């Protein structure tokens with residue numbers, strides 16, 4: 679997995695660029711949480727569930743089905759998120775979807791069970807430039823530097839450029 683900070687960074691950067699009129703602070707926070715949420719499945723190791731199990735790490739809760747569930751939950755809670763249900767569904771759904779897609783760009787571990795429960799197959803993208811981070815939270819240890827470097831290059835940089843482009847495009851639209 680990329681580190682939790684990096685997973686949260688994508689919706690935070692993009693949502694901030696879109697602006698608080700469209701993405702409320704609460705919706706932004708919900709998006710960040712949705713982007714982190716799938717890695718809670720590392721707790722499965724504590725219950726003796728092996729990595730390759732459908733409910734193991736990168737299993738069921740890294741699937742599109744789980745993304746839809748999270749998006750529906752956000753739509754149901756839209757009043758608390760201070761946003762229309764459709765906005766909550768789309769923003770939180772896309773934020774959650776970034777998680778398995780980014781994991782599929784990593785160079786270690788098992789693939790992602792994207793199509794669960796239809797299929798238990800684990801998927802990766804053919805191109806995997808992001809170094810996988812150790813399972814755990816040793817974010818700042820020396821051995822993680824190459825991980826952070828690859829995340830900065832392949833996640834933070836593209837997400838920042840996308841956010842900047844989006845920010846400029848949306849503001850230019852307002853002027854015209």
Ligand SMILES: [Zn+2]
Pocket residue numbers: 679716717736740777778781
């Ligand atoms: Zn993950």
